[in-house]
Amino acid sequence: MDNLFDTLRQDYVIRAMIATLLLCISCATMGVYVVLRKMAFLGDALAHTALPGIVLAYFLKWPLFVGALFADILTALGISWLAKREKIKEDTAVGILFSSMFALGLFFLSGKSVRQDLTHMLFGSIINVTTKEITFMAITTLIVISFLTLIGKELAVTSMTPNYARQIGINPDFIRTLILLVLAITVVSSIQLVGVILTSAMLITPAATAGLFTKRIFPMMLLSTVFAITSGIGGLIITCIYNYPPGVVMVLLATLLFLISFSIKSIFKRS
């Protein structure tokens, strides 16, 4: 046990803890809107389309997150545009755009030997987090929180009753685009920490668990953050004892919390 506390006092562990906390707060709160507005697939797609952007940035020698952010914003706008303009459903639009973007990325990538870095982007590296990435994460958290508090009412109204929102002079499409942009920023900064595959998990799973208990937005955000931080910090501590990738353990803990809540809910509903 002493050994564990010694490990936890290490510099890199403390940095990872701070990063995890920031990540959990921004993902869990944004996740509530992702769940309420049924944008889970979209969140996942944003996480994936960041990859071609990263590839492009890698070749152009830009900072990687600029490429990722660029690709994500492009995808976010493209999806809204496709879904509004063509007579296809939104999830089809998401599917088409995100897999084509990905194919494009792989097409340019084949034959080159950067797959190592890509695997790294897929699984993330919260243990090796740099101060720069923490700063980026902190800015993201600040953006998310100010976004959610400043236009909280507009967000709530457009999520629950878009028609009413339009009548009182709020443009739901505009709010939606704003959400997508903030979501894109959140996703891009989380990718650096937990990787493409697990970013959507940190967005969706805690919020979904909270959604089992309440449908009111503010309590849902609080609960979601609590669940996220429990699994985030818990995952990090377990990683220090057993040698598993941290992102993975976090997601497994979050899923476990969901399954437990789901069972409790089912039992209570029956009695």
Next chain:
Amino acid sequence: MPELTIIYDILAYLFPFEFMKISFMQRALLGLLLIAPMAAVMGIQVVNFKMAFFADAIGHSAFTGVALGLILGISPQWTMPAFGLFVGFSIMWSQRKSTLANDTIIGVFFSGVVAFGIAVVSRNSHVARDVQTFLYGDILTITDQDIWFILLLFFILFIFQFFAYNRLMYLGLNSTLAEVHGVKVSVYQFIFAGLLSLVVIFSVWAVGVLLVTALLIIPAASARNFANSSGQMFWYAIIISIVSAILGLFISTISSINTATGATVVLVSFIWYIISAIYARFLGQ
């Protein structure tokens, strides 16, 4: 196991190129020719039922299927489809039980399953090659045994579609009305989800997990732009998928291009989609 040589001879006769004399190219072409139309046909209903995310989740579970095979010491050939089916049915079941939105449930299952797979794999560094296969697909190493599997699935699927296509379309339009007209909605949904899971798993083999959604959706979405009826949509989707599969495979083998096969197939079908969108805009009704 019976030989497939006759089919290969026919393929070699139809495409008299130098590279078609190589046996793994013949197998790859046959595999793609079976998988692409299956995916395209299932894709029509995936688009109708809004199941793109469901398909994506099943695709990712293939990865965990491989990992499970490693732990249990069973060939991934068996654990992958079995686990895919398991995840598919679990998602369907939870969606019926819970008040959460469908896509939220899929998202939760999806990431939990993938995290589990990665946790297993991270303990066995020698499976890195399998992970690559899973990400990018590996149609060029498909074996005769795999082809037989796919052939069997192909027949089951088309027999099912032959009987169920119109009913599934009806279901997609209005499930309550379909129920009233004596269509067993839940039975059809479960069979469809099961078949879809299997098709997705085999497609992962062909093009890799990241592009499965494309193989399913893009032919269906392009066909929708060309077609005037649901029957036409069915045939157009098949034609588009087959043409993209053949072109994609051939382009990827040209030595000056030499790209990943799966990605090339998807890009060719995406070009189809652009053409169809232009057609629908300027020439359609």
